[in-house]
Amino acid sequence: MNRPLGIALAFALAVVTFVASPAAAKPEGTLTVAVATFGNERWLPNQYVGAEDVVLKPLFENLLTRDPKTGELSPMLAERWQVLDGGRTWKFHLRKGVRFHNGDALTAEDVRHTFATLVKDGSANSLAPEFRLIKSMEVEDPLTLTVRFDKPSVVFGNKVNQGLFSSVAFIQSKRTIEAGEQAERNPVATGPWKFAEHVRGDRIVYEAVENHWRATPHFKRLVFLKVPEPATRMAMLRAGSVDVIEVGGEYVEELKKVGVRTLVMPNVSWVYIILGGQWATKPTYDPKVPWAQPDAERARKVRLALNLAVDKQAIMQRVLGGLGSVVGSWLSYPSDPWTTDASRKPYPYDPPKARQMLAEAGYPGGFDVTMNLTAWPGRGYLPDVGEAVATYWEKIGIRVKRRPLDRAIFAADFRARAYPGVALAYAAPLVAPEPWEVMFRAGYTKAALNLFMEHPKLDEFIDRLAVQPNAQERSRIMRDELGPWLQEYVPGVAIGAAHAIAGVGPKVGEWPLIPGHMGFHNWEYVTRK
Amino acid sequence: MGRYLIGRMLQTVLSMLAVISIVFVLTRLSGNPVHLLLDVSASERDQEVLTRHLGLDRPLPVQYVLYVRNLALGDFGHSILSRRPVTQHIRERLPATVELGVTAMLLSVLIGVPLGMYSAVRRGGALDRAARVFAVLGQSMPTFWLGLMLILFFGVVLGVLPAGGRGGLLHLILPAFTLGYFTSAAILRLTRSAMLEVLGSDYIKFARLKGLPEPVVLWKHGLRNALLPVVTFAVLLFVQFLGGAVVTETVFAWPGLGRLILESITTRDYPIVQAGVLVLSALYLTGNLFVDLLYSYLNPRIRHYSA
Numbered sequence: 001m002n003r004p005l006g007i008a009l010a011f012a013l014a015v016v017t018f019v020a021s022p023a024a025a026k027p028e029g030t031l032t033v034a035v036a037t038f039g040n041e042r043w044l045p046n047q048y049v050g051a052e053d054v055v056l057k058p059l060f061e062n063l064l065t066r067d068p069k070t071g072e073l074s075p076m077l078a079e080r081w082q083v084l085d086g087g088r089t090w091k092f093h094l095r096k097g098v099r100f101h102n103g104d105a106l107t108a109e110d111v112r113h114t115f116a117t118l119v120k121d122g123s124a125n126s127l128a129p130e131f132r133l134i135k136s137m138e139v140e141d142p143l144t145l146t147v148r149f150d151k152p153s154v155v156f157g158n159k160v161n162q163g164l165f166s167s168v169a170f171i172q173s174k175r176t177i178e179a180g181e182q183a184e185r186n187p188v189a190t191g192p193w194k195f196a197e198h199v200r201g202d203r204i205v206y207e208a209v210e211n212h213w214r215a216t217p218h219f220k221r222l223v224f225l226k227v228p229e230p231a232t233r234m235a236m237l238r239a240g241s242v243d244v245i246e247v248g249g250e251y252v253e254e255l256k257k258v259g260v261r262t263l264v265m266p267n268v269s270w271v272y273i274i275l276g277g278q279w280a281t282k283p284t285y286d287p288k289v290p291w292a293q294p295d296a297e298r299a300r301k302v303r304l305a306l307n308l309a310v311d312k313q314a315i316m317q318r319v320l321g322g323l324g325s326v327v328g329s330w331l332s333y334p335s336d337p338w339t340t341d342a343s344r345k346p347y348p349y350d351p352p353k354a355r356q357m358l359a360e361a362g363y364p365g366g367f368d369v370t371m372n373l374t375a376w377p378g379r380g381y382l383p384d385v386g387e388a389v390a391t392y393w394e395k396i397g398i399r400v401k402r403r404p405l406d407r408a409i410f411a412a413d414f415r416a417r418a419y420p421g422v423a424l425a426y427a428a429p430l431v432a433p434e435p436w437e438v439m440f441r442a443g444y445t446k447a448a449l450n451l452f453m454e455h456p457k458l459d460e461f462i463d464r465l466a467v468q469p470n471a472q473e474r475s476r477i478m479r480d481e482l483g484p485w486l487q488e489y490v491p492g493v494a495i496g497a498a499h500a501i502a503g504v505g506p507k508v509g510e511w512p513l514i515p516g517h518m519g520f521h522n523w524e525y526v527t528r529k
Numbered sequence: 530m531g532r533y534l535i536g537r538m539l540q541t542v543l544s545m546l547a548v549i550s551i552v553f554v555l556t557r558l559s560g561n562p563v564h565l566l567l568d569v570s571a572s573e574r575d576q577e578v579l580t581r582h583l584g585l586d587r588p589l590p591v592q593y594v595l596y597v598r599n600l601a602l603g604d605f606g607h608s609i610l611s612r613r614p615v616t617q618h619i620r621e622r623l624p625a626t627v628e629l630g631v632t633a634m635l636l637s638v639l640i641g642v643p644l645g646m647y648s649a650v651r652r653g654g655a656l657d658r659a660a661r662v663f664a665v666l667g668q669s670m671p672t673f674w675l676g677l678m679l680i681l682f683f684g685v686v687l688g689v690l691p692a693g694g695r696g697g698l699l700h701l702i703l704p705a706f707t708l709g710y711f712t713s714a715a716i717l718r719l720t721r722s723a724m725l726e727v728l729g730s731d732y733i734k735f736a737r738l739k740g741l742p743e744p745v746v747l748w749k750h751g752l753r754n755a756l757l758p759v760v761t762f763a764v765l766l767f768v769q770f771l772g773g774a775v776v777t778e779t780v781f782a783w784p785g786l787g788r789l790i791l792e793s794i795t796t797r798d799y800p801i802v803q804a805g806v807l808v809l810s811a812l813y814l815t816g817n818l819f820v821d822l823l824y825s826y827l828n829p830r831i832r833h834y835s836a
Contacts (some may be wrong), residue, residue, distance in 0.1 A: 034782075040566070049568050126568035184612075200611065200621060202695065202784035225694055227782040228596035231677050232693045236782075239684040239692035408560025408797050415576075416571065441569075451569065460726060517692055 027208035029507070031219040031529060033520070034227040034242040041200055043187035044177060045118040050126035050168045054246075054519040057162065058193035058206050061214075063111065065094055066163025068512045068522070071159045076214070077106060077171055077190065087293035087469045092160075094143040098213050101194040112137045113174040115147075127169055129441075130159050133252070152467040154474070155435050155437055162521070163514040182272045192217050201226055208524075217524040218509075232388030234260075234503065243279055243505040244518065248381060249321025255503050263502040264317030267333040268326065269427040273301060273389055273493035274309075277420030278453035281445065287422035298361045303490040304347070305357035308393045311349040312495050319384045324498040329487045332435050333497045338479035343487055347503035348496065354396045364447045366397030371405045372424035379427045387424035389493060414451065427498065436465045436478060443491070453491050462483070537821055541814045548810040549600065552803050561585070562609045562797035583609055591793055598802070606800035608793075615804040618789060623808075625695055626785035630673075630770035632701050633709035638763060641713040645720025645759075649728060660717060667714025676707040676780035693782040704781040704788055708774055710736070712766050719762055723755035730754075761820050768816035771809060 028492060039052020048056060062371055063078040075081075078092040098106040107453050117123075119131045133153060138146045147156070160169045171190065176183045192215050193206035204224040208217040227233045233245040238258060247255065255262055277292040291302045312326045319529045325334045329343030340528050358366065373383035383404065390400040403422075413419045428438055442451045444462045461482045469473045502520060504511070509527035544793040563579050580586050584595075599606060605615040683703060684692030691700045727733060728751055736746045776789035786805060793801035 042611065049566070122575050122582055124567050124571070124575075124579075126571075128568075128573060128575065181612075199784065200618065201789060202782075225782060226784075228788075229694060229779050231780070232680065232780055232782055235677070235680040235685055236692040236694070239680075239688060241692045241694065243682070406560060407797075408562070408565050411564030411569070412561060415571075473563065 006281075025216075025218060027210065027217050027220040029219050030221040030223055031244070031507070031523070031526060032223045032225065032242040033244040034225045034233040034236055035246050035520075036226075036228055036230070038201070038204065038224070038226050041198070042124075042463040043184050044180070045114050045168075045170065045172060046120045046123035046125055046128075048168055049124050053168055054521070055189070055204050056170065057193045057521050058222055058523045059187060059195055060168060060172070060189045060390065061191050062160055062169055062171060062290075064157055064161035066161055066514050068163075068514045071163075071514070073161055075113075075161060078160075081157065083157075083469065085152075087156070087467065088149050089153035089158050090147045090149075090153070091140075092145045092147070094145070095213065096143060098190055099186050100176070100190055101209065102173070102176070102188045104173050104175060104188075106171070106190055107142045108139040108172070109142070110173045110411075111145050111171055112139055113177055114172050115169070115170075117177050118169060118467065125168055127159055130156075131169070140285045152469065154465075154467065155434060158437065171490075181477070195224055196221070212524070215524040218527050222523055237503050237505055240505065243507045244520070245503040247501050247503050249323035249499070249501060251503075252321050252323060252501055261504045261508075263504050263511060263513070264323065265500040265502070267335060267497040268500045268519075269498050270330075270333070271320070271324070271382075271385060271425065271427045271495040271498050272330060273306070273386070273495070274424050274426045274452045275306070275492050276417075276422045276424070276452055278455075278491065279417050279420075281454065282417050284416070284418045284420055289421040290361065290363060292420065300490060301357045301361035303492075304364065305354040305361065306346040306359065306393065306398075306491060307493050308350045308354035309396045309398075310389050310493055310495075312346050312395060313349070315385060315388050316496055319381060319388055320498055323501060324496050326496040330491055330494050332483060336435070338435075338475050338483060340479060340483060343483050346496070347372055349492075351392075351396050358396060358398075366399060367401045368401065369393070370401045370403050372410060372419070372422055373402055374410050374424055374428070375405055382425040382427060385432070385495065386423075389423075389425065404475060417451070420428045423493075425495075433473070434474060434478065436462055436474075436482065440466070455489070457485060457489075534822065537818055541818050543812055545810060549591075549597065549803070549807060552806045553596060556797070557589060557592075558797045559794075560797050562799065563677060565796055567607065569601060583586045590708070600807075605804040609798045610793075610796055617802045618801055619786065619804060619808060621790045622784060622786045625783060626771055626774065626778075626787065628701065629704055629708060629774060629785060630767060632705035633712065633770055633774075634763065636705055636709035637712035637716050637766070640709070640743050641716025642648050642720050642752075642756075642759065645717040646724050646747065646755075648717065649721045649724035650747060652725065657721075661719070664714040664717045666715075667710045670709065670710070672707055673780055675710060676704070679703045679707060680780070693780075695783055704777050704783050707780070708770060708777045712763075712770075715766075716759060716763065720755060720759050721759075723758055724751060727751050727755045761824070764816050764820050764823075765813075768809075768813045771812055777800045 035054060037052070038055050040048055041052070042048050042055060061077050062422055063076060064073050064081070065076040066072065067074045075095070077095055077098060079095040080093045082091040083089075084091060092111070094106060094108060094111070102104065115131055115134065115137060118125050119128050119134075127185075133149055133151070134147055135150050136148045138148070140146055142427070149156070155311055156257055161167055172183075178186045192209050192212040194209050196207045197203065197205040203226070206222040210216055227236060230247055230251060233242070233247060234251060234255065236242045237260060251260055275291045277289040280294070286292070291299050291306065293299045297415045316322065316324050316326050327334055327339070327344055328345045328346040329339070332339045332343055344429050358364065371386050373386045375383055387402065393400050428442070439458065440462055443453045443455070443458050445454045447458055461477065465474050465477055465482075468477065500519065507529055509529040511526045512522055514521065563576055563583065563585065567575055575767065596606070605789060607614055608618055611618070644660045644663065648657040651657050680692045680703060683690040690703055692698060733746060733750060736750050771786065774785060775791050777783065778785040778788040779791070786808070790802060790805035793805065
């Protein structure tokens, strides 16, 4: 190749690279998103719960995140971290040069103050119980924070990363937090989007931070609109008033029919039926509840019968619009490394066998049960799942009393474990990548919360997993021991893993999503078409 | 007139007190906001602290007395969710509701009155039949369905109007029409029947015998007399629009007062629910009072009878 031609080609290549490079592109246009809820619409660490993270994530960042391809922990505000003393000590080394939107430099003291605020008495933050296990925090230098625990906290990295639902340990500046009400009016953080406007109950507007340390957004403005009615969200997307909508599975076919692009976020929540009352050591324990009676074998047969009576595939297809995978074992996703072929296989739909199991358990004529039909935020389909399961149970002779109940009423019983003999449909979002972390909340007697079941064997598993620093060994314990035990024990009625759906308009190009992450995220990486 | 006025105002104040008490009790029977504010994993201590912080640990009678006392001082309290003064929330949302209500009312009157009048004048004609079809449809179509159909047709198929949200004048057209259609149909029917009655009266016959031009007979002598019940109806409907537009506001993602109250009910944000209902009740009772006074002014028999 002669020299002038080489120079010309090199120049052309440089021009093409510059034009094509997303990092070099200046943010332009507006990305408008319609969501059903904004949650609490609060901006301080001890005031948001977690369900609102969809609208908070563009603004805030965490110490760590997850790799979109592998799901592994990866750096965010902390450029590296060390796990010492078998998980009792976590040392975070912050990235140099990161600034808050008000110009303040990010320091370890900001991180320490954020975590201290998160655990204040009366904190609404869903991570408060986990962060209260911290024994001390030491700011070693402006960019190094050491967090110490009494007992090993081997998955603390999962609590400080952004790639999860409910990952609300967002880092804020000490100065902002101390400003209190001012921060509520003009929140400040380090994310790729900065706060522009908040009209409560109507819209939240962000503007792109140009030359952001991590990712300069492709769009200039990001507008979240609160549109509670799903049919309106769909119409707004079709009319071009918005570019992205969240929508339930029941609307997917309709969207496809009219040619709207949908984006599936697979396996984001686990749908199952809670069988209340499996808490033998609690004062509210009722030994007459068939599935929780002292005779463990008879109780198990009842729980198994309740599983065999239900056609999970039909529920997945008809109630959840076919957007999910039926799985056999409780709280493991089909793609998890600890999920085995055996645990992927659901209990078969076998009503005659279910009746036989009931008879063997001493209930040939069935029994009475109450099914709570309670909707939870972002999971409006749950009463329909409960209704479908109730109908299947009736076919094997169980007499089901449906009880439509508002969450505000039921929440008190739920917290107090005062609903023995009551069943309800529930969907657990992926609040942690490892299922035992969810069980820590739902079934561990030594945790602040024990929602619906307890068992000495489960405590034993959790005790072992909680101090096991080796991730591969934790995976093995879950795959070879905990998973099979849960499948054998049958704690609830397993339905399966549900997907989340986004309807996407013509302006939206590429959108890399982190696997298993419930709710929209990674707005800064959404490209323009 | 003075005694009548004082009597009616006293009645209004008593009605407000009753509304305050009923709303106070009902909101507290409907569940504890602390359970919705905190994550399910929150500890007993968090619940206690938040309950105390919100003043919900006090006995109900104490809460009630404090609430009424603060109201008397003009303090509606703070939102449980946002911790901002309730008045700020109402101030933010009321303009959207008034904007929608006023436009819907104008549309109702501008459609309902002329159509009702001409329907009466051309009784049995094509226009009358068309107007009656319009009225039947307007009063039988659910607002929710109508709103969605309008969005689909004008927003999606034709693409000429925004499908939702609040913005400029164009954003207002579909929600205002949805809200106003039912009322315009009701006003049409009311105007039509009132006009039919008036047109059959002796003074209209006399006006025609005098040789007055027909437009003068219809507009000056006919419509002015027929409008009295229509105006009364319209005032009360307007007040209802302010609080009763929940469905329209939800379908069109319109950030108004009705939606604020509905959302606050689902989150058990007592102070906002109480203040919202109070504001709407005050508007309704004031509207009622205004109509009564208007009636008594226009028809002296009412105030004499009351006195």
